Amino acid sequence: MTRTRPLLPLLGLAVALLSAAPVLAQAPAGAPRPAAKAATVSDALKVPRPKGGEWLGLYLMDKKVGYFFTDLALVPGRTDQVKSINELVFKATVGTRVSERVHREERIYEAKPNGRLLSFVVEQRGDGGDQRMEGTNTPQGLRVVRKRPGLPDELRTLPASPEKVEDADQARVAVFRKATVEGTITDGTDLTSYKVTTTVEPAEERMVRGVKVRLGKAQTISEKEKVPVLAYVTEQGEMVEVDFGQTMKARSESEAVAKRLDVVEVFGLTRIVLPRQLPTEARAIPGRAVMVMTGLPEKFQKDNYRQKYVRMPNGQVEVTLSADFPKPTHLKPLPLADPEGGDNLKATIIVESDNADIIKLSKQLVGKEKDAHAAARKINEWVAKNLVKDYGASADRASDVLRQMKGDCTEHSLLAVALLRAAGIPARRVDGVVYMVNEDKVPAFYWHEWVEAYVGEWTQMDPTFNQPVADATHFAVGQEGNAEITPLIGQLKVVEVKDKPSATPGR
Known part of the structure; x- marks a missing residue:
């Protein structure tokens, strides 16, 4: 009998997180605010975050099945544009086959408050096929070119994306403002814009690397995924854990550790x-x-x-x-x-x-x-x-x-x-x-x-x-x-x- 594929809902959530990955890190409610930069700079750039980005291991039922990298910073050499980078690698064994997917997104925004999404590049490799989508967003519409090996390019014109730079880091912005933040993320797989909402939750104390620390907490929900995502970070803005329900978790790790995956047979596990x-x-x-x-x-x-x-x-x-x-x-x-x-x-x-x-x-x-x-x-x-x-x-x-x-x-x-x-x-x-x-x-x-x-x-x-x-x-x-x-x-x-x-x- 043909084996079935249980990865779709899991991959759907993991890939969706890439559009909102910076959303998952935020400063705790009790942390002092960093000194404001220019008044014309978005709150997304005023909040603390680890320099150079963050690596997190991705665990399914306590078995590591992947990792992702996330970062948000000014475009090098510019003060008016912000780049968000998110990359997911998912790998597991299904029967005798290995399923692996790599999904990477780079998005460029205006750096000013409510700065709009200007462009994005979405690259996918492995399970599901190889492709690259290049999007340009203007008030007149979203223009996306899809490129695949050995096939002609495809052009798709869609309504303009209302996505803002604050939507790339909603949770930190929500805690910074001490208020709920609502916005939109244009999904990197189906190119549809979905409402995303982040609320601030009470801080918690947890053991982190053997030390009890106070962690900020925020909950993010997308109207597409409808899965509450809880993120926990230190006062220095380091994301230490992200919970996607009880099934999946992401944990802060060094790059070397994050890339060290378990051999997971998905059918037996799920x-x-x-x-x-x-x-x-x-x-x-x-x-x-x-x-x-x-x-x-x-x-x-x-x-x-x-x-x-x-x-x-x-x-x-x-x-x-x-x-x-x-x-x-x-x-x-x-x-x-x-x-x-x-x-x-x-x-x-x-x-x-x-x-x-x-x-x-x-x-x-x-x-x-x-x-x-x-x-x-x-x-x-x-x-x-x-x-x-x-x-x-x-x-x-x-x-x-x-x-x-x-x-x-x-x-x-x-x-x-x-x-x-x-x-x-x-x-x-x-x-x-x-x-x-x-x-x-x-x-x-x-x-x-x-x-x-x-x-x-x-x-x-x-x-x-x-x-x-x-x-x-x-x-x-x-x-x-x-x-x-x-x-x-x-x-x-x-x-x-x-x-x-x-x-x-x-x-």
């Missing part, structure tokens, strides 16, 4: 072991599976057509998963309107449903079919049968998947969603876990991605496993590769597999 196998019924259509879980926050416990929840004592929740074909009386013809406002039909820089090759293939696959469900099944089956299942061939954009014609669950789902949207079928990627019993015979959930399409009602399909209906071994917790689900890794547990649900009514 899987959710079950106390016994799921019943055969879970793989039938219609089918059902019932479990008792812990570590599932209330915000994830929302009943829908596939998943029902019953709260139990001691933080446990009974989860009933069900799978069935959509009702024939609900099916509609092509094209369909998005029942949720339009985002599920939108072409994006990642889900390129407006790409000429994807539009052409979608038309070929759908042909003269008018029934949306039948068309969706054709697309799902084609992706399942024609993409080579290869973990080491990741791609971050649908057109890249189509060009290389191989990948794991994320590539299968990304291409399927792009083809569905191009056919006029609202669709999105679904993130969660899928039940498998691998070579070691241990029943477990593994992190996975599949597809949800609207064909008159919502239905889930799995192009990785060629399932026209994703069976009841699929437990969904998020959408579109969003890192909001990352804190579940290592926290979500299955304590019981049941043969049938309890008689207790749902909420």
Whole structure:
């Protein structure tokens, strides 16, 4: 059975942090303010930070899987511009393959208060493909040139980014001002601008290198990731720890130590072991599976057509998963309107449903079919049968998947969603876990991605496993590769597999 890829939500959060990495360091609330420079200089330059930048090791469930470097300073030889540098390296073993991603960003801002973002360079290497994006931001718009080896350059013109220099170091600015700071970060992967908010938290005392010190604390949340990020720094402005929930942490280290990584096998580290196998019924259509879980926050416990929840004592929740074909009386013809406002039909820089090759293939696959469900099944089956299942061939954009014609669950789902949207079928990627019993015979959930399409009602399909209906071994917790689900890794547990649900009514 093809191994699935659990790295997407984790990488999504880690890469997103690069845009806000300087945000994670700040002076403590009780520290004296440094002497102000010129009145025309942004507060982002008035706060203390280690000269020459900082190195931090990145840990997943106490295993080191990467490191990042961050710095913010005036552009050498200039007093009117600021450069922010952030670089992430992520490396882990998946089965017999090594997955490695390098993501580096350099951003230039005006140095004055509320100085605007002027330009950026984003470089990506390794897992997901090699590319360089060069952006120029003016009040008239954001112009981005995408460069890839052996391919022609691509030009994309977007609305102007409202990002300011204070957004590159929100947390320090928030503590300096003793006030909440709100702003915008233009994401270095999807080029969309997201609101970012930082609030000052009460200071804490901790042991740092054997000495008890008072640490400043601030919390940053992006509307994209929705994962509270807590940063702790000394009175000298040294960032000593950053917490991304209980799953991931970054710790201050020397460059040499930060680059010394553990050998981490991600599947074994992040899987959710079950106390016994799921019943055969879970793989039938219609089918059902019932479990008792812990570590599932209330915000994830929302009943829908596939998943029902019953709260139990001691933080446990009974989860009933069900799978069935959509009702024939609900099916509609092509094209369909998005029942949720339009985002599920939108072409994006990642889900390129407006790409000429994807539009052409979608038309070929759908042909003269008018029934949306039948068309969706054709697309799902084609992706399942024609993409080579290869973990080491990741791609971050649908057109890249189509060009290389191989990948794991994320590539299968990304291409399927792009083809569905191009056919006029609202669709999105679904993130969660899928039940498998691998070579070691241990029943477990593994992190996975599949597809949800609207064909008159919502239905889930799995192009990785060629399932026209994703069976009841699929437990969904998020959408579109969003890192909001990352804190579940290592926290979500299955304590019981049941043969049938309890008689207790749902909420």
